[in-house]
Amino acid sequence: MMYLQRTEPTGSIGLIIISLVLAVILTLLPLPEWAIWLRPAWLLMVLLYWTFSSQGMVGMGSAWFLGICLDVLNGTLLGEHALALTLAVFVAIKLQNSLRLSTWLSQGILLVGCVFIYQLILFCVQGFIAGPLVNWRFWLVPLTSMLFWPWIYFILRDCQYRWTGSRS
Amino acid sequence: MQDVKIIVCTFLNEGLTIRRLFERESYPVVRMLVLASMAIALMVADHFTQGLMRTRAVLSVPLSSIQYIVSTPIRLVNEWGAAVGSREQLIEERQSLRAEQLLLRARVQQLVALESENRQLKALLHAAKEAQGRVLAAGLLAVDTDPFVHRVTLDRGRRDGLFVGQPVLDAYGVMGQVVMVNPTVSQVLLINDAHSGIPVEDVRSGLRAIAVGDQYTGKLRLVNVTQTADIRAGDLLITSGLGNHYPHGYPVGQVESVHVKPGEPFAIIALQPMAHLERSRQVLLLWPATGRHKS
Numbered sequence: 001m002m003y004l005q006r007t008e009p010t011g012s013i014g015l016i017i018i019s020l021v022l023a024v025i026l027t028l029l030p031l032p033e034w035a036i037w038l039r040p041a042w043l044l045m046v047l048l049y050w051t052f053s054s055q056g057m058v059g060m061g062s063a064w065f066l067g068i069c070l071d072v073l074n075g076t077l078l079g080e081h082a083l084a085l086t087l088a089v090f091v092a093i094k095l096q097n098s099l100r101l102s103t104w105l106s107q108g109i110l111l112v113g114c115v116f117i118y119q120l121i122l123f124c125v126q127g128f129i130a131g132p133l134v135n136w137r138f139w140l141v142p143l144t145s146m147l148f149w150p151w152i153y154f155i156l157r158d159c160q161y162r163w164t165g166s167r168s
Numbered sequence: 169m170q171d172v173k174i175i176v177c178t179f180l181n182e183g184l185t186i187r188r189l190f191e192r193e194s195y196p197v198v199r200m201l202v203l204a205s206m207a208i209a210l211m212v213a214d215h216f217t218q219g220l221m222r223t224r225a226v227l228s229v230p231l232s233s234i235q236y237i238v239s240t241p242i243r244l245v246n247e248w249g250a251a252v253g254s255r256e257q258l259i260e261e262r263q264s265l266r267a268e269q270l271l272l273r274a275r276v277q278q279l280v281a282l283e284s285e286n287r288q289l290k291a292l293l294h295a296a297k298e299a300q301g302r303v304l305a306a307g308l309l310a311v312d313t314d315p316f317v318h319r320v321t322l323d324r325g326r327r328d329g330l331f332v333g334q335p336v337l338d339a340y341g342v343m344g345q346v347v348m349v350n351p352t353v354s355q356v357l358l359i360n361d362a363h364s365g366i367p368v369e370d371v372r373s374g375l376r377a378i379a380v381g382d383q384y385t386g387k388l389r390l391v392n393v394t395q396t397a398d399i400r401a402g403d404l405l406i407t408s409g410l411g412n413h414y415p416h417g418y419p420v421g422q423v424e425s426v427h428v429k430p431g432e433p434f435a436i437i438a439l440q441p442m443a444h445l446e447r448s449r450q451v452l453l454l455w456p457a458t459g460r461h462k463s
Contacts (some may be wrong), residue, residue, distance in 0.1 A: 016175045021234070023237050024234060025234060025237060028235065028238045028312060029235065029238055029312065030242065030310050030311065030312040031312060033446070036312070036327065037315055039387070042334060059196075059199075060196070060199050060200055060203050061199070061203070062205065062207070063203075064203045067207070069227075069229070069231060072224055072227045072228045072231055072315060073231050073235065073311075073313075074313045074314040074319075075313055075314075075317050075348075076313075076317055076321045077211050077214050077312050077318060078210045078211065078213075078220055078224060079206075079207040079208065079209075079210030079211040079214065079216060080207075080211060082203075082206075082207040083204055084206060086200060086203045086204055086207060087200065087204060088237075090196060090199075091202040093196050094196060095238070097196075099268075105458040115328050122316075124332055125211065126316050129215065129362070130316075130361075130362040130383040130384075131383060131384075133316075133384060136386065138431035144271075146381070
């Protein structure tokens with residue numbers, strides 16, 4: 001709650017919740033057969049955006065909670081996505097603190113690394129449960145996520161400025 | 169008394185420390201370790217025990233509204249497409265449906281004769297009567313689950329009397345079983361999921377086996393069938409009714425290939441599921457008759 005009293009423009013809770021719910025909906029949207037393995041990691045992208053630019057309102061706790069929600073919705077092992085999202089956001093927070101990345105491009109490059117870690121954890125967990133996965137398209141997800149990053153970044157930033165601007 | 173005080177004080181202090189850990193942003197490593205170990209503990213518990221099924225069911229009640237939100241626009245688009253479908257298309261469809269109906273009627277006539285004959289033979293053998301169960305049609309919600317899991321979400325739930333373990337069919341064969349029931353939606357584990365196993369029997373040779381899902385190919389595998397067993401490519405496998413889970417006699421899959429490797433104890437047998445697991449939009453839910461058929 002203490003973060004809300006800060007004066008500098010942060011995300012508002014309403015916008016954060018709406019964008020995260022939209023990301024979950026995009027994750028559940030049916031895709032044609034060939035695109036199933038290429039689905040960008042929508043939830044991780046929106047989470048990372050807010051990690052970079054909401055000044056502590058969104059972090060590993062939210063990532064964990066949303067990961068559990070995703071596991072329940074998908075019917076995957078409970079905690080699988082929670083672990084992957086938490087670790088990916090952790091890496092993002094650590095690197096963000098030390099490198100101070102601020103432009104959308106540098107954050108996008110960091111995002112590719114985070115999505116790769118996310119995929120790697122899912123790959124390992126799946127490997128333990130059901131044997132190794134052989135579909136090479138699985139490893140293209142960091143790239144497809146990168147393609148959508150500028151859109152997410154500029155749309156969310158625009159919304160964020162308008163929302164906080166109208167509030168203050 | 170003094171001891172208790174000290175213990176309480178320690179606990180309060182610990183509580184304060186823990187709270188401080190979670191309030192400040194400066195301990196990301198600790199937070200990560202706590203959250204990650206919680207996630208791992210959940211995963212282990214979920215994988216090796218059944219205890220979390222209830223938690224899952226409770227959590228999914230509020231989340232099922234999201235599934236409806238995803239599904240509604242897609243359903244509307246489909247309905248709109250059907251509504252503006254051209255007249256010729258509809259006429260064509262009607263004709264083909266008519267032809268199919270005629271064909272099916274002709275087959276049903278044969279079936280009636282066969283059924284009565286079968287009943288007489290069974291009566292002669294004093295076998296238990298195979299009563300017909302109740303069925304209910306259900307639609308699939310347009311929700312994609314993770315490519316790692318072979319599950320579908322149905323738009324029927326506990327309101328309609330569904331139960332965990334209920335067999336689900338489509339027009340061509342067995343699809344799977346209900347694994348989670350909510351008031352309004354339910355999840356079906358398809359037979360090609362790695363967690364699914366279904367007892368089957370070969371129509372031609374009567375051989376019995378278990379078909380399990382093959383995670384990444386979307387097909388089925390027969391497990392523990394010896395290399396000398398009488399099974400060939402093209403054989404039809406039906407549910408054997410053993411295990412009292414799936415009713416007897418519904419088609420499951422067709423043998424696609426039988427690989428025999430010298431030195432291995434069992435043959436590698438791949439099955440193509442008969443049900444259109446990826447394409448069916450309408451499924452049938454089955455309430456097996458209470459008097460189990462014994463063979």
